[in-house]
Amino acid sequence: MKHLLSIGDLTPGDLDQLMRLTDRFVEVSQRQIPKVPALRGKNVVWLFYEDSTRTRLSFETAAKRLSADTMTFSVGSSSVKKGESLRDTVLTIEAMGVDGIVVRHASAGVPWQIARWLEDRVSVVNAGDGWHEHPTQALLDCYTIREARGTLEGLRIGIVGDVKHSRVARSDVLAFTALGAEVVLVAPPTLLPPSLAGWPVRVSHDLDAVLPDLDIVYLLRMQRERMTEHLVPSLREYTARYGLTRRRVEAHLGDDALVMHPGPMNRGVEISAEVADLPRSVIVDQVRNGVAVRMAVLYLLLGAGAERVLDPEPDMDNALDLAPGEALTEGATR
Amino acid sequence: MPTVVVKGGRVVDAAGERVADVVVDEDGRIAAVGEDLSADRTIDAAGCVVAPGFVDLHTHLREPGQEEAETIETGARAAALGGYTCILAMPNTIPAIDHAGIVREVLELGRKAPCDVRSSGAITVGRQGEQLAPLAEMAALGVRFFTDDGAGVADGRLMRRALEYATGIQVDGRGIVLAQHCEDPVLSAGGHMHEGEWSARLGIPGQPAEAEEVMVMRDVALARLTGARVHFQHLSTARSVELVRAAKAAGIPVSCEATTHHLTLTHAACASYDPVFKVNPPLRTDEDVAAVRAGLADGTIDCIATDHAPHTQEAKEAPFDQAPPGMLGLETALALLLTELDLPLVEVLGLLSWRPAALLGVDDEHGAIAEGRPANLTVIDLEREWTVDPTALASRSRNTPYAGRTLRGKVRHTLLRGEPVVLDEEPQR
Numbered sequence: 001m002k003h004l005l006s007i008g009d010l011t012p013g014d015l016d017q018l019m020r021l022t023d024r025f026v027e028v029s030q031r032q033i034p035k036v037p038a039l040r041g042k043n044v045v046w047l048f049y050e051d052s053t054r055t056r057l058s059f060e061t062a063a064k065r066l067s068a069d070t071m072t073f074s075v076g077s078s079s080v081k082k083g084e085s086l087r088d089t090v091l092t093i094e095a096m097g098v099d100g101i102v103v104r105h106a107s108a109g110v111p112w113q114i115a116r117w118l119e120d121r122v123s124v125v126n127a128g129d130g131w132h133e134h135p136t137q138a139l140l141d142c143y144t145i146r147e148a149r150g151t152l153e154g155l156r157i158g159i160v161g162d163v164k165h166s167r168v169a170r171s172d173v174l175a176f177t178a179l180g181a182e183v184v185l186v187a188p189p190t191l192l193p194p195s196l197a198g199w200p201v202r203v204s205h206d207l208d209a210v211l212p213d214l215d216i217v218y219l220l221r222m223q224r225e226r227m228t229e230h231l232v233p234s235l236r237e238y239t240a241r242y243g244l245t246r247r248r249v250e251a252h253l254g255d256d257a258l259v260m261h262p263g264p265m266n267r268g269v270e271i272s273a274e275v276a277d278l279p280r281s282v283i284v285d286q287v288r289n290g291v292a293v294r295m296a297v298l299y300l301l302l303g304a305g306a307e308r309v310l311d312p313e314p315d316m317d318n319a320l321d322l323a324p325g326e327a328l329t330e331g332a333t334r
Numbered sequence: 335m336p337t338v339v340v341k342g343g344r345v346v347d348a349a350g351e352r353v354a355d356v357v358v359d360e361d362g363r364i365a366a367v368g369e370d371l372s373a374d375r376t377i378d379a380a381g382c383v384v385a386p387g388f389v390d391l392h393t394h395l396r397e398p399g400q401e402e403a404e405t406i407e408t409g410a411r412a413a414a415l416g417g418y419t420c421i422l423a424m425p426n427t428i429p430a431i432d433h434a435g436i437v438r439e440v441l442e443l444g445r446k447a448p449c450d451v452r453s454s455g456a457i458t459v460g461r462q463g464e465q466l467a468p469l470a471e472m473a474a475l476g477v478r479f480f481t482d483d484g485a486g487v488a489d490g491r492l493m494r495r496a497l498e499y500a501t502g503i504q505v506d507g508r509g510i511v512l513a514q515h516c517e518d519p520v521l522s523a524g525g526h527m528h529e530g531e532w533s534a535r536l537g538i539p540g541q542p543a544e545a546e547e548v549m550v551m552r553d554v555a556l557a558r559l560t561g562a563r564v565h566f567q568h569l570s571t572a573r574s575v576e577l578v579r580a581a582k583a584a585g586i587p588v589s590c591e592a593t594t595h596h597l598t599l600t601h602a603a604c605a606s607y608d609p610v611f612k613v614n615p616p617l618r619t620d621e622d623v624a625a626v627r628a629g630l631a632d633g634t635i636d637c638i639a640t641d642h643a644p645h646t647q648e649a650k651e652a653p654f655d656q657a658p659p660g661m662l663g664l665e666t667a668l669a670l671l672l673t674e675l676d677l678p679l680v681e682v683l684g685l686l687s688w689r690p691a692a693l694l695g696v697d698d699e700h701g702a703i704a705e706g707r708p709a710n711l712t713v714i715d716l717e718r719e720w721t722v723d724p725t726a727l728a729s730r731s732r733n734t735p736y737a738g739r740t741l742r743g744k745v746r747h748t749l750l751r752g753e754p755v756v757l758d759e760e761p762q763r
Contacts, residue, residue, distance in 0.1 A: 087651040107653030108537040109607025116608075117651075130655070132537025170537060193534035194542070 003124045004297055005111050007135045007174040015142065015179055018296055022143050025295040028065065039068035042302045045093055046072045047103040048127070049110075054263055054287065055127050055136075059102050062294035068302070071098070090114050094122055099302050101125070108132035123301040131165050137262055138171035140293040142179060144286045145216060148258055153180035158210050160186040160242055161220030161270050164193050164231075168262045169220060173201055186210050186242065190231040207242050211252035218260045219244055222270045235269055246274045258282050335360055336374035338752060343379030343713060346680055347386050347703045348688045356384060358709040362752030367703060377754060379713045382746055385683045386701045387419025387710035389690040390664065391479065391513075391591055392567060392639035395421075395451070397443060398436070399428025404644035404730045406440065409664070410447030411763075412642070412728040414755045416664040417712035417745040420450040420691070420700045425461065426484040432456035432467040437475045448748075448755035448763050450710070452694065454479040457496050457512060463488050466496055473503045473510055478695045481513035483567060484614075486549050488519050493553065497562035508695045511589075513565040514553050516574070517615065521545035526655045528601040528616040536604060538654055543571040543622070546615055550574045554581040557588050565693065566590035568641050570615040572625030579634040589693055591639035592626050594670045595661055599623075599735060609650045609657030610733050613643070616659075627675065630685065637690040640667050644731030662734040665727050670736070672716065672743035679716070713747040720744050728761060 001014070010018070028036055044063050048056055063070045073093060084092075093101065100123040103111050108130030115124045128134040145152055157176050163169040163185050176183050177200045184202040185192060192203065204210045211217065222238060232238045239245075244259065259271070259281040267273040276283060338358040345354045345367060355371040358364060390413065396404040406423070413421045423440055425431035431440060437453045444451025455472035459465045461482040469480055480500070487493040496512055503510050525541025527533050533540030550566060554577055557564040569575055569590050581588045595613060600620055603611040611617060629635040643660025650657050671682045691701030700710050721740045724732035748756035755762050 085648055085651055086653060105653065107655045109654045112607045113651075113653065130537050131539070167537060170535075194529045194540055195531040195534040197531040198535065 001300060002120050003111070003115050004135055004301060005115065005124065005126045006133050007138050007171045007178070010178070012178045015139075015175060018139060018293070018300065019143055019146055021296040021300065022289070022292050025292040025299070026289070028295070029292050035065050035067060037067045038299055038303050039063070039066040042068045042099045043097060044068050044070050044100040044102060044298065044302070045098045046070065047090075047093065047101050048073070049075050049103075049105040050128070052104050052128065055104065058287070058290040059127065059294050061291045062298055065291070066295055066298055068298065086110065086113070087117050090117055094118055098122055100298065102127050104128045106130055125297060125301065128167050130167065131170070132167050133171045134167040135171050136290070136294055136297055137168050138175035139297070140286055140290040141172055141218070141260065141262070142175050143289045143293055144260065144282055145258070147285065147289065148282060149215070151180070152176060155181040155215040156184070156213055157181050157216040157218060158184050158186050158214045159218045159220065160207060160244070161222055162191045162226060163187050163220065164191050165223070166220050172218065173199060177201070184210055188232060188241070191226070208248065208252055211248065212254065214253065214257055216258045216260060217244060217253065219270045221262065221264065222266055239269055243270055243272065244275050245272045249275055249278070260286060263287065335362065335752065337365070338375045338377060338749070338754070339371050339373035340377045340379045340384055340711060340713060340747070340749070341371075343382045343384035345384045345703055346683055347701075348684060349702070349704070351680065356703060356709070356711065358749065358752040362709055364703065364705055364707050364709050366705060377713070377747055377757070379747070381715070383679065383714045383716060384703065385417070385712050385714060386687045386703055387712050387748060387750070388417045388668070388686040389420040389694060389696060389700050390418050390640050390642070391422050391637065391690050391694060392483070392593070392641045393421040393423055393664065394426065394641070394643045394660065395423045396644055397427065398439065402730070403646050403649070406443040406451055407447050408728060408730045409642065409644070410444070410449035410451055411761050412664040413449040414748045414750065415728050415745060415759070415761060416666070417668050417686070417714065417748055418449055418664060419710035419712065419748065419750050420452060420694070420696055421664075422452045422454050422479055422694060424483045425454050425456040425481065430456050430461045432459055432461065434468070434471045434475055437472050437477055441475065448750060448761065450696075450700070450750065452696065453477055454481055454483075454513070456480065457482045457487055458492065461485060463492065466492065466499065469496075469500060469510065470503050473505050476505060478505050478508065478510050479513055479565070480510060481515065481567065483513070483515045485519065486515045486517045490552055490556070494556050494560060497556055497560040497564070501560065501562045505695065509563065511563050511565050511693070513567050514549065515567050516546045516549035516553065518545045518548050521548065525616075526612060527604050528618050530601060530619060532601040532604055536607070538604065541616065543573065543618065546571055547573045547577065550577045554578070554586055554588060557581070558586045561587065563587040563589065568593045568596065568615055568639065569626065569629070569635065570596045570618050570622060572622050575625050575629040575634055579629065582634065589636045590634070591637050591690070592630060592635045593639055593641045594663055594667045595641075595735060596626055597623060597630070598670050598674045603735065604654070607654050609652060609654050610661070610735050612654060612657055612659050613641070613661050614659035630675070630677065636693060638667060638671065638685040639690070640664050644729050645733050646731060650733050660733065662727065662729050662731060665729065666722060666734060666736050666741065668714065668745065669720070669741035669743045673741045709749050709752040711749040712745055714743060715746045716743050718742070718744040718746075
């Protein structure tokens, strides 16, 4: 695997391997000194054309725990403002000598364009492109569900809210269904994509009717500007129909059902403050697992043992170079 | 200039098909069409089709204002290589062609070009859709086609007045034509491709087919109201074709064109996220492509236009939603029709030549091979296979969506008023 652009590029087997690999990095992350030398000498660039606090911090933490070197290309202080083209920027960064580019952009497809311009010389990780995909979010969501429930097979997952503009939803639908879950999208018609042809999902406009059947309620962030686009009359009406309130949870949601959210939350809009803090809410677990999942992704794309990891019967102990302490010893040979 | 004979070809035009030589006199006019003719100079057409030169109703030449993408000279050279002897420059230059001064500049630059360059004029001042442009002033310089292409005239009342006003203007005894780029700007706002299955999957904001169709619908109504002719540019949806079919059946004075890309590509091409596939109107569905083809076959669609729209590499190397829409077309149109569509040769040539010539009102100079007429000819090798190489095109830009595609049929020679401007696939100037 050279790039991580879309969940659609991964087979169920690949997803399963990534989950198992993530187990190892969860273990690493729990060590007293959560750092291994696996990516020492590798150079990773954060190319973030769109604000992102949590995704960038999560990738940054992941890279540091793998001992990779990182550089940040910050749009505000760069030559983008001087009119440099995206392609020139990417070729400039490549010329400095990088192994991986983690890119976020407000325009769908930019990670594909970058991978094409670089002709696969550098690994590209999609950290979110427009409304399109956010594959590492889907991976951490799958991991979090698997951690809580053991498997996604046969689970019923409701994705609630602004699916139309959500890269999280597109990646999650692909990942959840690939791993055997059933997905129902719950939203007003204006917040659904213009076509769902080929999407393996059911659709509902009635959250209360759907909640009793769900194992997981996945809430999407509701952005305020959607009102000015005539997509919903008001946030108040949206919350009344689609917000996950305590009353709704108590009246309709099964006792074991989990609540998830990709963050950042609008407490009081798509999720009430009380629900966000319930024990069944695994939102903080999602953030925590995000670091381990991104370690697994970076390791898989840039690490020495990548080919061995994707072996159908991987010998994890021998494939991974995760011995503790080495990273702390200058000049240690690997 | 010396007399010329185009020798040994199969002459095809609206009058029929015959094996004949074509002799061009010293003035660049056709002196004779017949067997075993000779002249000072012989141009070999053995095994080839000799057709009237093509006429493109929809060419973006980018001059003045965006000469880094195309100039009148380079665009006209690309046209000649594609078999065109007449092209209509679209008015969305910088500044827009919206008054006599810019028309004069374009026509002046066109006089030196290896193709007969005609100018369209904008319907509204600056193509802003707010105030009627001086149509009569431009018509006095020979402008017959008016359009705000790149955008439609969104204001229905303004379009109505433009159509009414147009019925009072003539050029050499013929009425002028208002041509519309049909796109309701509110419905299409923010859309960068066709709204549907692929836009949903790719996460690219789409524009619905209905953004085009509502303006076709409105302008059919306005053509009925005013009695003025409306020409619909680059029709791309099944229902647009159906609306025009119904309007024609009802006797409403409308005509329309289709582009080669809307006949040969679908929105699935956008899955590569390569902005070379971004165009306006956008690439549509398989059903739309089939309907546009059916419209060609039954005569609903009057002609093929290229919507040749050059853009620099830099402009097309932006993210999909930031890149400008448009594709090259002049050098690939004929070969695409011959390769991809199952139409009789005479139909293909009619769609490219005499039908658009009549719509543009240049049918006294282009579109027929007959004694006494200017020798605007193209000689086509139907069997010649070639692969589209963007770097080998004469256009200053490279944004063809057909890179790497192998096509059948190529222009071997083109004669403009008797002068060979393309000989053996090579531009002569």
